[in-house]
Amino acid sequence: MNTYQEQEYTKPFNIDLWKKLIRYARPYKRDLLFLAVIMAASGGIDAIFPLMNRYAVDNFIIPGKLGGLWIFALIYAALIAVQALNVWMLICIAGRIETGLCYDIRKIGFKKLQELSFSYFDRTPVGWIMARMTSDIQRLGETVAWGLVDLMWGSAMMVATIGIMLYLNWRLALITLSVVPVLAVVSIYFQRMILMAYRQVRRINSQITGAFNEGIMGAKTTKTLAREEENLKEFKELTERMKHSSVRAVVVSSIYMPIVMVLGSIGTGLALWFGGEGVIGRSISYGTLVAFITYTMQFFEPIRELARIFAELQNSQASAERVFSMIETQPDVKDSPEVIEKYGDLFTPKKENWPHIKGDVTFHNVSFSYKEGEEVLKDFNLEVKAGETIALVGETGAGKSTIVNLLCRFYEPTKGEIRIDGVDYRKRSQLWLQSNIGYVLQTPHLFSGTVKENIRYGRLDASDEEVIEAAKLVNAHDFIMKLEKGYDTEVGEGGNRLSTGQKQLISFARAVLANPRIFVLDEATSSVDTETEQIIQDAIQKVLRGRTSFVIAHRLSTIRSADRILVIRNGRVVEQGTHSELLRRRGYYYRLYTNQFMEEKEREIMLQMRG
Numbered sequence: 001m002n003t004y005q006e007q008e009y010t011k012p013f014n015i016d017l018w019k020k021l022i023r024y025a026r027p028y029k030r031d032l033l034f035l036a037v038i039m040a041a042s043g044g045i046d047a048i049f050p051l052m053n054r055y056a057v058d059n060f061i062i063p064g065k066l067g068g069l070w071i072f073a074l075i076y077a078a079l080i081a082v083q084a085l086n087v088w089m090l091i092c093i094a095g096r097i098e099t100g101l102c103y104d105i106r107k108i109g110f111k112k113l114q115e116l117s118f119s120y121f122d123r124t125p126v127g128w129i130m131a132r133m134t135s136d137i138q139r140l141g142e143t144v145a146w147g148l149v150d151l152m153w154g155s156a157m158m159v160a161t162i163g164i165m166l167y168l169n170w171r172l173a174l175i176t177l178s179v180v181p182v183l184a185v186v187s188i189y190f191q192r193m194i195l196m197a198y199r200q201v202r203r204i205n206s207q208i209t210g211a212f213n214e215g216i217m218g219a220k221t222t223k224t225l226a227r228e229e230e231n232l233k234e235f236k237e238l239t240e241r242m243k244h245s246s247v248r249a250v251v252v253s254s255i256y257m258p259i260v261m262v263l264g265s266i267g268t269g270l271a272l273w274f275g276g277e278g279v280i281g282r283s284i285s286y287g288t289l290v291a292f293i294t295y296t297m298q299f300f301e302p303i304r305e306l307a308r309i310f311a312e313l314q315n316s317q318a319s320a321e322r323v324f325s326m327i328e329t330q331p332d333v334k335d336s337p338e339v340i341e342k343y344g345d346l347f348t349p350k351k352e353n354w355p356h357i358k359g360d361v362t363f364h365n366v367s368f369s370y371k372e373g374e375e376v377l378k379d380f381n382l383e384v385k386a387g388e389t390i391a392l393v394g395e396t397g398a399g400k401s402t403i404v405n406l407l408c409r410f411y412e413p414t415k416g417e418i419r420i421d422g423v424d425y426r427k428r429s430q431l432w433l434q435s436n437i438g439y440v441l442q443t444p445h446l447f448s449g450t451v452k453e454n455i456r457y458g459r460l461d462a463s464d465e466e467v468i469e470a471a472k473l474v475n476a477h478d479f480i481m482k483l484e485k486g487y488d489t490e491v492g493e494g495g496n497r498l499s500t501g502q503k504q505l506i507s508f509a510r511a512v513l514a515n516p517r518i519f520v521l522d523e524a525t526s527s528v529d530t531e532t533e534q535i536i537q538d539a540i541q542k543v544l545r546g547r548t549s550f551v552i553a554h555r556l557s558t559i560r561s562a563d564r565i566l567v568i569r570n571g572r573v574v575e576q577g578t579h580s581e582l583l584r585r586r587g588y589y590y591r592l593y594t595n596q597f598m599e600e601k602e603r604e605i606m607l608q609m610r611g
């Protein structure tokens, strides 16, 4: 169950935020200006049509004369052509602004995601990030482009309508316009209600999407735990809530329109009544009466639009706050300005200044905590010579992964320092370090694409021959050749068309191709058959050769051949030495080893029996 608490954004209006958004919209200044002009013109022209009708009634219909009708028809047609042109331009320009702005902000967001540290991803759910990158950014683009369209059109039409009505007959205008304030208040109130109701629907909808996601991702686990019924119950509860909220949203929307129609009709009624009296008393022409009736009938449109925009702006403000909170997050691990100056940043490295790496690693009095007050490592010291293989062993939660995460600078020590070739790694760039470290995870991640592409991720300029060479070195070539299309076989999302052992071998080939000086391996614990075990073991030995290596070791053969074994317990090294030294000591390692040895033997026997 996701317990991530999203910050609530309730400020009615946040000027700083809009200023920021305007900064992002700056490249579209000309487009926006042009759009505003078009929409103002369009709103104005829409308000002119009833005036045209008035002219037709007073000059052609009532007197029964048709002279000059063709000029009138020509002007009418021209106005319609201008409106059609406006609509075409507005869709083009607003669409361009919307997509451009979304693209710009997404690009910045994606760049930021590349820079952010692991700690950010620890505390921020993937779903939250996805929602920021997709729907929230989309909403910002829409607000800037289409919000402006509606705002300009609505305002221009309102102002023009009121102006024309006052010009035609100010007394009648004031009488009929008396419904406008009521209409405005009702519209603002209902549009807010409607928006809140739909916001609730959307919130539940994102929970449902999350549940779908978990349902699909965890389909296997669900089956093995026979949790289908339970899952269905939880899902049903969510969809029930969704149904209630949706019905509520529809009910609120359904009340609004009749109220608006009644108010509009009162306006029309007032126009008819007082306008009709004026016509009888000959103080008002028939045409004016017709124009007034039309104006009162279309009053509510711009008012509704404006009320909706103001309500939506608040919603978009919440989106903007969330997006900017992500974009403005400072990574916990970042290079100092001096380091960036000398070695370049993540996206523009100055490789020519990068020092050559030998591979000596020192942990000097390193302490570390993920959460304040809960130290995982305390005064941890370790001296590793270039080319040494260090095996880290210990119970689950002992701190093995933490040590390698610190080495890779996914996190930084809270106290003490980590030195590479005798220099604190914070004095060099993150990219330099990570370009020189190869990390193969327990369940290595493969990207959708072919086997060849996945191996080439290690070094993008590697030739096909080099890719094959690397695969041969780690014994992956044979199984790859047996795949349907050899090196051009698609591995599927996350490499799910391959077995864990095959994924491991491909990731070893990738590591060999990158040829890092320091190598980190989180050995897989899953049991494979003896033959695969031998192939993997052989590959590991080849990958480790000549590099400073840290292996979170589960396989006895790796442990045995390591130069030094560190036995970790509660974030401290409790024993260290070679395998035989540690066995002789008959301490904690001896117990761990003999237990594991027994398990290993049992597994071997089981596998042999199955084979």
Ligand SMILES: Nc1ncnc2c1ncn2[C@@H]1O[C@H](COP(=O)(O)OP(=O)(O)OP(=O)(O)O)[C@@H](O)[C@H]1O
Pocket (backbone or CB within 6 Å): 122, 370, 371, 376, 394, 395, 396, 397, 398, 399, 400, 401, 402, 403
């Ligand atoms: N991202 C994290 N946020 C908070 N605490 C963490 C995080 N990762 C690990 N820990 C905690 O730090 C301690 C050490 O964890 P670590 O993953 O280093 O152990 P490990 O020896 O690698 O275990 P395993 O063999 O199960 O992978 C554990 O108590 C764990 O709960």
